[in-house]
Amino acid sequence: MTDPYKVLGVSRNATDDEIKKAYRDLARKYHPDNYVNNPLSDLVEEKMKEINEAYDQIQKERANNGYSPSGKKKSNASYSGEYIRIRDLIRMNRLGEAETMLNSIPNLDRNGEWNFLKGCILEKRGWYFDAQRFFEAACYMDPDNTEYQDALNKIKNTADSFGGYRASRTSAQGCSSCDICTSLMCADCCCECLGGDLIRCC
Numbered sequence: 001m002t003d004p005y006k007v008l009g010v011s012r013n014a015t016d017d018e019i020k021k022a023y024r025d026l027a028r029k030y031h032p033d034n035y036v037n038n039p040l041s042d043l044v045e046e047k048m049k050e051i052n053e054a055y056d057q058i059q060k061e062r063a064n065n066g067y068s069p070s071g072k073k074k075s076n077a078s079y080s081g082e083y084i085r086i087r088d089l090i091r092m093n094r095l096g097e098a099e100t101m102l103n104s105i106p107n108l109d110r111n112g113e114w115n116f117l118k119g120c121i122l123e124k125r126g127w128y129f130d131a132q133r134f135f136e137a138a139c140y141m142d143p144d145n146t147e148y149q150d151a152l153n154k155i156k157n158t159a160d161s162f163g164g165y166r167a168s169r170t171s172a173q174g175c176s177s178c179d180i181c182t183s184l185m186c187a188d189c190c191c192e193c194l195g196g197d198l199i200r201c202c
Contacts, residue, residue, distance in 0.1 A: 002050075002054075004053070004054035004055070004057040004058050005054075005058065007050055007051060007054035008022040008023055008026065008051070008054050008055065008058070009022055009026075010022045016062070016080060016081055019055070019058060019081070020080075020081065020084055023051065023055045026051045027048070027051060027052075027088075030044050030047045030048045030051060031048065032044060032045055032048060055081075055085065056085065058081075059081040059082055059085065062081070063081075063082070082101060082105065083113050083114075083117065085101065086098045086101050086102055086117050087117065089101070090117065090120050090121060090124065093124070095121050095124055095125065098117070098121055099118075099121050102114065102117055102118060102121070111141055111142070112137075112138040112139075112140075112141035112142035112145060112148060113138070113142075115134045115135070115137040115138035115141065116134070116135065116138035116145075116147070116148050116151065118134045119131040119132070119133075119134035119135040119138065119151060119155075120151070122134065123151075123155060128155055128158060131155055132152065132155050132156065135148060135151050135152040135155060136152060138151075138152075139152050
């Protein structure tokens with residue numbers, strides 16, 4: 001791959017903020033939505049892929065090497081670049097990628113922002129009870145952050161309007177243990193009506 005700094009048009013001594021700004025400007029310029037029904041759409045898609053890869057590579061290098069332009073070792077808790085990328089992925093509804101990137105951050109470095117973003121992913125998937133727990137953790141860790149507080153209030157209002165929600169997350173197949181048990185009881189009734197052997201789930 002070509003030099004990621006050249007792809008973003010910044011020097012190797014650029015600050016994290018300068019790199020973020022360069023990435024955002026390029027992402028805005030080459031976003032595929034700007035080139036719908038355009039003969040250059042394929043080229044733009046490749047360019048956008050190159051920009052994303054360059055940004056990810058720089059973030060990984062800096063995280064692994066403890067790099068900062070000031071020459072001081074970067075704190076292990078400093079993951080601002082990763083969090084910006086995760087926010088972008090959540091906005092694009094690429095939740096699997098966002099969660100994989102989020103889960104790669106060590107447990108000791110999971111701050112209020114980490115918990116907030118985890119809650120956002122869970123909320124988008126409809127797992128409101130779990131999302132609320134992470135929003136609460138984010139607010140506890142950073143009580144002055146209005147974004148975290150707004151998210152928590154919003155999800156609490158959602159729960160109130162629906163009379164609460166299930167505490168357990170649904171399974172990958174889209175049904176909880178309650179759904180399975182209910183289905184088995186229905187099957188038991190159907191089987192009994194048809195004169196077959198009873199099905200016992202317990």
